[in-house]
Amino acid sequence: VQLQASGGGLVQTGGSLKLSCTASGGAFNGRGMGWFRQAPGKEREYVAAINWSAGVPNYAKSMNGRFTISRDVARNTMYLQMNDLKIEDTAVYYCAASFRQLNWVVYSPAEYDSWGQGTLVTVSS
Secondary structure, eight states: OOOEEOOEEEEETTTOOOEEEEEESSSOOEEEEEEEETTTTTTOOOEEEEEEETTEEEEEETTTTTTEEEEEEETEEEEEESSSSSGGGGGEEEEEOOOOOOOOOOOOOGGOOOEEEEEEEEEEO
């Protein structure tokens, strides 16, 4: 499966952005998808994930309820609504897809089989 992330851009602190990630190559039938981010000089960080069939979300605690993950099965697309953005949210955001059958460890990059190219989110003061 190929993933295409979009929606990044420049926003001021306190603003909002909505990222999208579309899977191509037929209807997505994996376990789920997730968002990770990587700021300059830092390791890739888990943001959120969603079970594809049930739509059950999971969030990194550090997101503090500001982000909402969702998916549209018919459109093969996952979303990340980001509100009250802070300067520390500046990063390249990556989407990823997992086809794990058992014990999907959503916060581990190693659990994902396909990655999108990333979309840059820059939050300025």
